[in-house]
Amino acid sequence: MSTNSSSAGAPPPKTPAQRRPPATRQERREAARRDQRLASARTVAVNKPGWQSPMALITAAAVVVGLVVVVLASGVLSPKATVGSLISPLRPTPTSLVDPTNPRAIGQANAPVKVEIWSDFQCPACDTFATTIEPNLISQYVATGKAYVVYRDFAFIDRGAADGESQQAAAAARCVGDKFWPFHDYLFENQNKTGENKGTFSAAFLASVADAVHADRSAYDACMANGAADMVVAVKAETAQGNVAGVSQTPTIALNGTLRQGGAEPMTTLGPAIDALIAAASGSPVPVASPVASASPAASTAP
Amino acid sequence: MARGRPALVLGGFAAVGLAIALYLSANALAGTAPACLPGGGCETVAQSEYARWLGIPVALFGVLFSGVLLGLIAAWWRTGDGRLLLVGYAQGLVGVVIVLYLRYLELFVIGAICPWCVAYGATILFGWLALLVVQRRANRARDVG
Numbered sequence: 001m002s003t004n005s006s007s008a009g010a011p012p013p014k015t016p017a018q019r020r021p022p023a024t025r026q027e028r029r030e031a032a033r034r035d036q037r038l039a040s041a042r043t044v045a046v047n048k049p050g051w052q053s054p055m056a057l058i059t060a061a062a063v064v065v066g067l068v069v070v071v072l073a074s075g076v077l078s079p080k081a082t083v084g085s086l087i088s089p090l091r092p093t094p095t096s097l098v099d100p101t102n103p104r105a106i107g108q109a110n111a112p113v114k115v116e117i118w119s120d121f122q123c124p125a126c127d128t129f130a131t132t133i134e135p136n137l138i139s140q141y142v143a144t145g146k147a148y149v150v151y152r153d154f155a156f157i158d159r160g161a162a163d164g165e166s167q168q169a170a171a172a173a174r175c176v177g178d179k180f181w182p183f184h185d186y187l188f189e190n191q192n193k194t195g196e197n198k199g200t201f202s203a204a205f206l207a208s209v210a211d212a213v214h215a216d217r218s219a220y221d222a223c224m225a226n227g228a229a230d231m232v233v234a235v236k237a238e239t240a241q242g243n244v245a246g247v248s249q250t251p252t253i254a255l256n257g258t259l260r261q262g263g264a265e266p267m268t269t270l271g272p273a274i275d276a277l278i279a280a281a282s283g284s285p286v287p288v289a290s291p292v293a294s295a296s297p298a299a300s301t302a303p
Numbered sequence: 304m305a306r307g308r309p310a311l312v313l314g315g316f317a318a319v320g321l322a323i324a325l326y327l328s329a330n331a332l333a334g335t336a337p338a339c340l341p342g343g344g345c346e347t348v349a350q351s352e353y354a355r356w357l358g359i360p361v362a363l364f365g366v367l368f369s370g371v372l373l374g375l376i377a378a379w380w381r382t383g384d385g386r387l388l389l390v391g392y393a394q395g396l397v398g399v400v401i402v403l404y405l406r407y408l409e410l411f412v413i414g415a416i417c418p419w420c421v422a423y424g425a426t427i428l429f430g431w432l433a434l435l436v437v438q439r440r441a442n443r444a445r446d447v448g
Contacts, residue, residue, distance in 0.1 A: 047418070054389075055442075058389060058392065058393050059393075059396060060394040061390075061393065062396035062400075063392070063400060064395060065393075065397050066396065066397040066398075066399070066400025066401055067400060069397065069400070069401055070400060070401060070404040073356055073401075073404070074404070121442050226320075253349075266333075268333065
């Protein structure tokens with residue numbers, strides 16, 4: 001029968017013009033089935049909701065992936081410093097370099113360059129300087145005997161309130177005695193990244209840091225009693241000296257008493273400036289109270 | 304569909320983004336501040352805690368992101384494989400969501416705007432919009448063909 005030839009193997013699709021009318025009953029049936037299949041396929045395509053299209057699904061999946069990344073990032077990017085969950089400093093200051101005569105200084109006091117860092121423990125740029133630039137400064141210049149680094153309080157972010165977080169943090173750092181630098185490292189590492197004066201440096205938090213650095217707790221508590229009034233006075237006095245010296249922002253670096261432009265100055269400019277002073281000193285160490293230093297009160301405020 | 308001009312536009316956005324991300328990464332790794340642009344704020348943003356994710360400069364993720372996108376566009380231009388365009392579209396949308404989050408951080412958390420970061424975000428956003436247009440045109444061309 002001729003119907004065998006039409007059912008055996010699939011002929012290539014023909015355009016409507018090429019189609020001849022079905023001659024046999026079987027051909028008519030097959031044509032009807034084919035039309036029905038095409039019609040139902042068209043109906044499915046038309047009725048399929050837009051949100052089921054591959055493009056829509058990919059779009060939704062991409063948005064979800066993006067949101068997951070954001071959620072993960074927001075959790076990782078903004079760690080909250082809370083009591084009992086302190087973050088350890090990544091690059092702690094070597095305590096072997098601490099000046100035994102001044103716990104807030106590191107290096108040899110007769111080094112050719114004296115680097116003073118005017119800072120506020122609440123200041124984000126001071127955090128950047130302390131955690132990323134200072135370790136390089138210490139390893140390149142302090143450990144090699146070329147520079148003597150002194151930390152200076154310029155506690156202004158709490159607007160000078162005696163119970164403000166800048167005053168209290170600076171006072172607490174003085175109250176830990178020879179643990180100043182580890183305390184300093186912990187404070188910056190655990191600084192509140194979402195804002196200042198938000199209660200992060202509470203008395204309980206500062207006490208937990210004192211414990212973390214193994215400070216003499218009874219001495220610390222005695223020092224911090226009554227709002228650390230004595231220490232706050234000292235912090236305020238040093239901040240006032242910074243004001244007189246011309247410090248207006250933190251961090252501000254002074255090299256041999258000369259203030260540099262404020263901000264977290266990178267080693268790419270700070271290093272050459274120190275090198276120049278070393279070269280100027282012609283290899284002979286410059287006294288701590290040098291003529292250059294005495295030109296600015298900032299250099300004559302060693303505690 | 305001719306791919307030359309669309310690939311040039313898409314590749315242009317990705318290449319500019321890659322260049323900005325490389326510049327910001329170089330600064331982040333060297334510990335220097337990006338060059339000042341009108342509006343300032345780059346130093347503040349670059350020195351904020353949000354400039355690093357898991358200890359890695361965020362700009363480095365931008366290098367990876369734009370580099371992969373550029374590779375996808377180049378591969379699509381050479382092969383014409385529509386799936387590459389689709390992957391690029393999806394990646395671009397993930398990037399748009401992240402870029403919007405980073406702009407939120409700048410505006411409402413850090414309180415400073417970094418023009419370099421804004422420019423990078425613009426390459427991601429407009430690159431994705433361009434990808435959307437090219438993707439639709441490619442779909443239409445396929446349907447007609």
